[in-house]
Amino acid sequence: MSKDLEQQFVTQFEAHQNIVHKICRMYTNNRDQHNDLFQEVTVQLWRAYPKFRGDAKFSTWMYRVALNTAITLYRKSKRQVTTQDFEGVSFKISAEEYDDTTERQLKLMYAAVKELNDIDKALVLLYLEDKDYREISQTLGISEVNARVKMNRIKGKLKKVLNP
Structure with a gap:
């Protein structure tokens, strides 16, 4: 090379x-x-x-x-x-x-996200990186609509876990 x-x-x-x-x-x-x-x-x-x-x-x-x-x-x-x-x-x-010593809340969120399936984890990671749904769908190989629907469902799951 x-x-x-x-x-x-x-x-x-x-x-x-x-x-x-x-x-x-x-x-x-x-x-x-x-x-x-x-x-x-x-x-x-x-x-x-x-x-x-x-x-x-x-x-x-x-x-x-x-x-x-x-x-x-x-x-x-x-x-x-x-x-x-x-x-x-x-x-x-x-x-x-x-350095993650000052990120206690992020640790809780990461722990909750780790419980998701592989595709959902990847979707959350891209979402947290402020990627738009078009880019998320291209990266994961799913439709843009599917990415939006999945993200809304994941948000609900995470809210229940993080705010019982």
């Missing part, structure tokens, strides 16, 4: 890496699993990047690859994330640490 393509990937990835952190937080239970999943998603994004055509925004494409990777690993391992070695990588990506 060319150095230009490599540099483009690193620049885009670093600008949007919080997407991967949020997905990792949603599908893992501890820091080690989070780091393992972060690494696996990064590898999958790197492998898929040469095929990225730019039809969608980079962040939308990144969400799709990251969510598919997380869901696939989550289902395969039943909460035990496995990783692959990726030797021969010559670039470094500086990873920001995700």
Whole structure:
């Protein structure tokens, strides 16, 4: 792969890496699993990047690859994330640490969201990222109407859980 393509990937990835952190937080239970999943998603994004055509925004494409990777690993391992070695990588990506010590309410919400099924979790994550329903539907491969209906039902479920 060319150095230009490599540099483009690193620049885009670093600008949007919080997407991967949020997905990792949603599908893992501890820091080690989070780091393992972060690494696996990064590898999958790197492998898929040469095929990225730019039809969608980079962040939308990144969400799709990251969510598919997380869901696939989550289902395969039943909460035990496995990783692959990726030797021969010559670039470094500086990873920001995700600080959640001051986010008690978010922890409660994340715990409630973790109880949802895989697609509903992904939908909530994209919704919380202020993605519009068109982009959510493209990322998840469902209709825009279906995304809206699902989100309204999820909101009701979460309200009941968070405000008993």
